[in-house]
Amino acid sequence: MVLLLISPDGVEEALDCAKAADHLDIVDVKKPDEGSLGANFPWVIREIRAAVPADKPVSATVGDVPYKPGTVAQAALGAVVSGATYIKVGLYGCTTPEQGVEVMRAVVRAVKDHRPDALVVASGYADSHRIGCVNPLALPDVAARAGADAAMLDTAVKDGTRLFDHVPPDVCGEFVRRAHAAGLLAALAGSVRQEDLGALTRIGTDIVGVRGAVCEGGDRTAGRIRPDLVAAFRAEMDRQAREHAVGLPSAN
Numbered sequence: 569m570v571l572l573l574i575s576p577d578g579v580e581e582a583l584d585c586a587k588a589a590d591h592l593d594i595v596d597v598k599k600p601d602e603g604s605l606g607a608n609f610p611w612v613i614r615e616i617r618a619a620v621p622a623d624k625p626v627s628a629t630v631g632d633v634p635y636k637p638g639t640v641a642q643a644a645l646g647a648v649v650s651g652a653t654y655i656k657v658g659l660y661g662c663t664t665p666e667q668g669v670e671v672m673r674a675v676v677r678a679v680k681d682h683r684p685d686a687l688v689v690a691s692g693y694a695d696s697h698r699i700g701c702v703n704p705l706a707l708p709d710v711a712a713r714a715g716a717d718a719a720m721l722d723t724a725v726k727d728g729t730r731l732f733d734h735v736p737p738d739v740c741g742e743f744v745r746r747a748h749a750a751g752l753l754a755a756l757a758g759s760v761r762q763e764d765l766g767a768l769t770r771i772g773t774d775i776v777g778v779r780g781a782v783c784e785g786g787d788r789t790a791g792r793i794r795p796d797l798v799a800a801f802r803a804e805m806d807r808q809a810r811e812h813a814v815g816l817p818s819a820n
């Protein structure tokens with residue numbers, strides 16, 4: 569089963585996520601105006617943890633981080649202390665896999681010393697060529713060497729281009745294979761729309777991360793998350809999962 573991760577920008581939207589709790593799996597706290605994986609305030613993470621049903625894990629992004637292992641480890645500890653149990657780190661400022669491993673090792677230690685069952689997610693960017701950070705296909709190895717639990721891709725620049733514009737489905741499939749071979753979960757995001765769900769299901773993605781597609785007007789900044797759009801997105805995920813299970817050719 570593919571897990572659906574939805575990213576509200578604050579407590580109000582998290583309450584809308586709570587209304588759609590039956591249709592989502594993970595509530596991912598972020599601050600989109602601080603970047604693709606912008607970090608929100610610790611008190612917002614705490615309030616959101618209190619606002620969503622206890623059986624729904626809360627995730628928090630630690631930011632589009634620089635190559636500063638100490639700074640990032642401390643921020644990650646802040647996220648887990650505040651109640652998040654998925655800790656996502658965007659390796660924006662890491663230009664080599666070695667730098668990524670160094671940052672993620674520090675994060676894994678900071679997070680797991682405090683809460684061993686929390687999951688650490690090393691995120692890269694499908695459009696890494698635009699910002700000069702670690703190559704998408706290097707991410708699973710970076711995550712595995714650091715002892716993280718998941719490798720993820722998102723897009724760094726939210727300009728209407730999407731995951732598959734930068735990393736086509738067959739390369740995303742290789743990303744998933746590498747993550748699974750290393751014993752990791754594979755998470756994919758980046759202006760994903762319903763029409764991408766067929767390919768994302770076929771390649772065995774474990775977690776799909778979404779914001780824009782479940783916001784009013786498809787607008788991740790001006791629009792607000794709508795419970796009915798979350799439900800519709802989930803219905804399409806389930807439809808794709810059923811078709812995949814019985815081996816039917818999908819329309820997309």
Ligand SMILES: O=C[C@H](O)COP(=O)(O)O
Nearest residue numbers: 575758759777778779780
């Ligand atoms: O982690 C998922 C992101 O929030 C994706 O946001 P987006 O669908 O607007 O690109």
